[in-house]
Amino acid sequence: MTDPSSRRAPLDLPPNEFRALGHSLVDRIADFLATWPERPVTTGAAPSAIRERVGRRPLPQTGAPPDALLRDAATLLFDHSLHNGHPRFFGYITSSAAPIGMLADLLAASVNPNVGGYSLSPVATEIERQTVSWIAEMIGYAPGAGGILVSGGNMANFVCFLAARRARAGVDVRTAGIAAPESRRLRVYASEETHTWIQKAADLFGLGTDAIRWIPTDARLRMDVAALERRIDADASAGEKPMLVVGTAGSVGTGAVDPLDRIRDVCRERGLWFHADGAYGAFAAAVPEERERFRGLADADSVALDPHKWLYAPLEAGCALVRDPEALRDAFSYHPPYYRMDDVGGEPAMNFHEYGPQNSRGFRALKVWLALQQVGREGYVRMISDDIALTRRLFRAAEAEPEIETFTCDLSIATFRYAPADLGGGPEREAFLNELNEALATRLQDGGEAFVSNAMIDGKFALRACIVNFRTSAADVEVLPRIVARVGRETYAAMKAERRG
Numbered sequence: 236m237t238d239p240s241s242r243r244a245p246l247d248l249p250p251n252e253f254r255a256l257g258h259s260l261v262d263r264i265a266d267f268l269a270t271w272p273e274r275p276v277t278t279g280a281a282p283s284a285i286r287e288r289v290g291r292r293p294l295p296q297t298g299a300p301p302d303a304l305l306r307d308a309a310t311l312l313f314d315h316s317l318h319n320g321h322p323r324f325f326g327y328i329t330s331s332a333a334p335i336g337m338l339a340d341l342l343a344a345s346v347n348p349n350v351g352g353y354s355l356s357p358v359a360t361e362i363e364r365q366t367v368s369w370i371a372e373m374i375g376y377a378p379g380a381g382g383i384l385v386s387g388g389n390m391a392n393f394v395c396f397l398a399a400r401r402a403r404a405g406v407d408v409r410t411a412g413i414a415a416p417e418s419r420r421l422r423v424y425a426s427e428e429t430h431t432w433i434q435k436a437a438d439l440f441g442l443g444t445d446a447i448r449w450i451p452t453d454a455r456l457r458m459d460v461a462a463l464e465r466r467i468d469a470d471a472s473a474g475e476k477p478m479l480v481v482g483t484a485g486s487v488g489t490g491a492v493d494p495l496d497r498i499r500d501v502c503r504e505r506g507l508w509f510h511a512d513g514a515y516g517a518f519a520a521a522v523p524e525e526r527e528r529f530r531g532l533a534d535a536d537s538v539a540l541d542p543h544k545w546l547y548a549p550l551e552a553g554c555a556l557v558r559d560p561e562a563l564r565d566a567f568s569y570h571p572p573y574y575r576m577d578d579v580g581g582e583p584a585m586n587f588h589e590y591g592p593q594n595s596r597g598f599r600a601l602k603v604w605l606a607l608q609q610v611g612r613e614g615y616v617r618m619i620s621d622d623i624a625l626t627r628r629l630f631r632a633a634e635a636e637p638e639i640e641t642f643t644c645d646l647s648i649a650t651f652r653y654a655p656a657d658l659g660g661g662p663e664r665e666a667f668l669n670e671l672n673e674a675l676a677t678r679l680q681d682g683g684e685a686f687v688s689n690a691m692i693d694g695k696f697a698l699r700a701c702i703v704n705f706r707t708s709a710a711d712v713e714v715l716p717r718i719v720a721r722v723g724r725e726t727y728a729a730m731k732a733e734r735r736g
């Protein structure tokens with residue numbers, strides 16, 4: 236053992252060394268941000284090539300100088316990542332990260348508060364509380380609502396699901412479990428366009444996926460509310476126990492917004508929990524021109540949102556909101572004897588470990604809190620409206636491209652496919668187009684010029700561009716249909732050659 240009076244731990248960095256390392260890392264990051272548009276979105280390298288680059292070696296037995304480590308790690312990440320901050324990244328729903336969020340994460344880690352208990356994180360707890368309340372205010376959600384930040388949309392939906400289960404199971408589900416006779420027949424209702432979190436929730440929290448009632452959608456892929464009512468009433472007559480209805484506020488596939496006000500009415504009439512999954516779309520409710528389609532969102536018993544989508548927070552940041560803050564405490568609170576945190580200086584204190592599944596918790600709120608102040612409501616409304624306007628522009632440019640067939644354009648998601656002019660109309664057409672567009676999606680993704688993902692629409696394989704990216708410009712969306720058509724022709728030619736050979 237080293238002499239404790241002169242301890243110099245190997246991990247520690249003297250402040251001046253820390254300062255020099257930090258400055259040079261920030262310089263590298265700034266240079267990297269400046270070169271984005273010239274870089275490929277991704278390299279398309281095979282997993283084995285990336286593994287080789289990371290290097291196959293055993294756990295280091297001794298240390299290495301931190302300046303070289305940071306320099307090499309930065310190069311490794313800059314050169315071999317998929318850059319979701321790239322202006323022509325249109326994949327999935329992954330946003331471009333706000334620079335202030337990058338700095339906020341550094342600051343948060345430096346102070347390292349544990350936001351599970353008030354006494355461990357006095358300022359951070361108050362900042363998280365204010366962040367949650369600003370998020371609620373931004374989408375016009377119930378004043379007096381409560382909530383908590385979690386890792387993402389799935390976790391936010393889970394937290395709301397558990398609050399609903401606790402409130403509406405009809406038994407003390409936390410003590411009796413879901414094996415109690417009354418809770419074995421719990422049923423949840425969601426449209427066929429609902430994100431897969433609902434399967435994970437029904438599975439993980441004991442109801443089983445058979446408890447999900449899949450409600451069909453209309454021509455615009457929104458929940459058919461008449462079908463919902465019929466299904467709930469049929470289940471209730473058969474002795475099942477309807478518990479929860481999920482309305483999606485911006486579907487992951489096409490950006491469809493369910494008729495939230497009508498779902499709310501159905502839930503109110505029957506005493507069911509109304510949950511809105513707004514992981515992608517709910518922040519668009521802050522945009523005056525979009526507000527109408529989110530009518531009813533403000534009345535949901537709970538809402539899940541993703542600041543790491545349309546608030547452009549670096550991963551990870553999700554947010555669960557509940558109309559009645561006590562609903563979270565009812566669902567999650569335990570009081571371990573070794574925690575004495577109920578009041579601080581004679582005032583009641585907020586302990587976030589009682590409002591969600593986590594115990595120790597990081598300081599996710601800082602990056603969201605600072606970004607909300609850097610641009611304000613107005614800044615966000617402008618960026619979200621610009622993303623929506625650019626998506627419409629992209630859709631129109633795709634319509635104007637002769638070999639592109641367009642499908643949907645909702646919120647900031649456009650779907651379309653490549654359909655060569657010389658293709659016959661026979662019965663094989665659809666199967667061939669699916670195969671062609673699937674190959675095209677792979678080729679586009681590996682090519683690095685622009686990144687799109689896909690959606691299945693009515694059995695058709697569609698390319699899907701989603702813009703949650705304040706770095707995307709009009710030029711980027713104008714060029715995308717041309718890239719798709721060009722790479723589409725190459726893919727088509729390659730497929731024809733393969734068939735001939």
Ligand SMILES: *Cc1c(COP(=O)(O)O)cnc(C)c1O
Nearest residue numbers: 387388389430485486487514515
């Ligand atoms: C993204 C998304 C989710 C899942 O959120 P994660 O942050 O990926 O966990 C759930 N629902 C919808 C509608 C989404 O768009």
